[in-house]
Amino acid sequence: DTGVSQNPRHKITKRGQNVTFRCDPISEHNRLYWYRQTLGQGPEFLTYFQNEAQLEKSRLLSDRFSAERPKGSFSTLEIQRTEQGDSAMYLCASRTGTGSDYTFGSGTRLTVV
Amino acid sequence: GNSVTQMEGPVTLSEEAFLTINCTYTATGYPSLFWYVQYPGEGLQLLLKATKADDKGSNKGFEATYRKETTSFHLEKGSVQVSDSAVYFCALSISNFGNEKLTFGTGTRLTIIP
Numbered sequence: 123d124t125g126v127s128q129n130p131r132h133k134i135t136k137r138g139q140n141v142t143f144r145c146d147p148i149s150e151h152n153r154l155y156w157y158r159q160t161l162g163q164g165p166e167f168l169t170y171f172q173n174e175a176q177l178e179k180s181r182l183l184s185d186r187f188s189a190e191r192p193k194g195s196f197s198t199l200e201i202q203r204t205e206q207g208d209s210a211m212y213l214c215a216s217r218t219g220t221g222s223d224y225t226f227g228s229g230t231r232l233t234v235v
Numbered sequence: 236g237n238s239v240t241q242m243e244g245p246v247t248l249s250e251e252a253f254l255t256i257n258c259t260y261t262a263t264g265y266p267s268l269f270w271y272v273q274y275p276g277e278g279l280q281l282l283l284k285a286t287k288a289d290d291k292g293s294n295k296g297f298e299a300t301y302r303k304e305t306t307s308f309h310l311e312k313g314s315v316q317v318s319d320s321a322v323y324f325c326a327l328s329i330s331n332f333g334n335e336k337l338t339f340g341t342g343t344r345l346t347i348i349p
Contacts, residue, residue: 126278155336164239164324164339165279178334213278220330221267221286224337226278 126227142200143230147216157213241325241340256310258325266327268308273322
């Protein structure tokens with residue numbers, strides 16, 4: 123198992139374009155999280171899935187953001203009509219049950235120009 | 236709400252120096268506490284954790300003790316190495332119907348000079 127995989131590693135997009143990121147968690151991990159990390163800050167929680175169900179969304183996740191985990195395996199995070207303020211590192215993490223440790227991916231760095 | 240305040244950086248030390256990075260927290264309930272490390276170009280890695288008061292987490296020579304009375308979880312290492320250069324994040328989680336999302340501090344960048 124190669125851990126949590128995120129693609130792409132880097133994405134540069136023009137303001138107003140849509141972007142989609144993918145996260146492949148560790149196969150036996152049923153819980154999946156997205157976090158956002160802006161420069162000089164710690165990661166902030168965006169959303170949480172248990173299997174295919176999205177159980178919690180942060181207020182940070184505006185209407186332009188949508189996340190899915192259609193078969194309880196990989197997940198996608200889409201940002202529509204990107205803005206410069208969306209520029210950040212988007213981190214995915216997965217874990218098994220209650221009390222288990224997180225495993226983080228290396229992240230997708232988004233730059234909106 | 237829940238929050239974590241950690242020592243602002245950057246911190247620059249000479250090799251073999253003693254390291255302390257301060258971390259305090261505010262939480263409703265009984266959090267678990269964590270230190271994560273982020274090396275350049277990599278994701279966050281769990282360094283150590285403690286799940287209840289007075290627990291001591293330790294790993295790779297780093298230690299931190301969960302102090303409920305001072306709401307603190309300071310990271311220490313007796314003799315740092317150049318390879319310890321990284322960004323360190325203090326974090327907490329509280330179980331909420333199985334979510335246990337993490338709340339992070341702003342991070343402390345540590346640079347060790349040979």
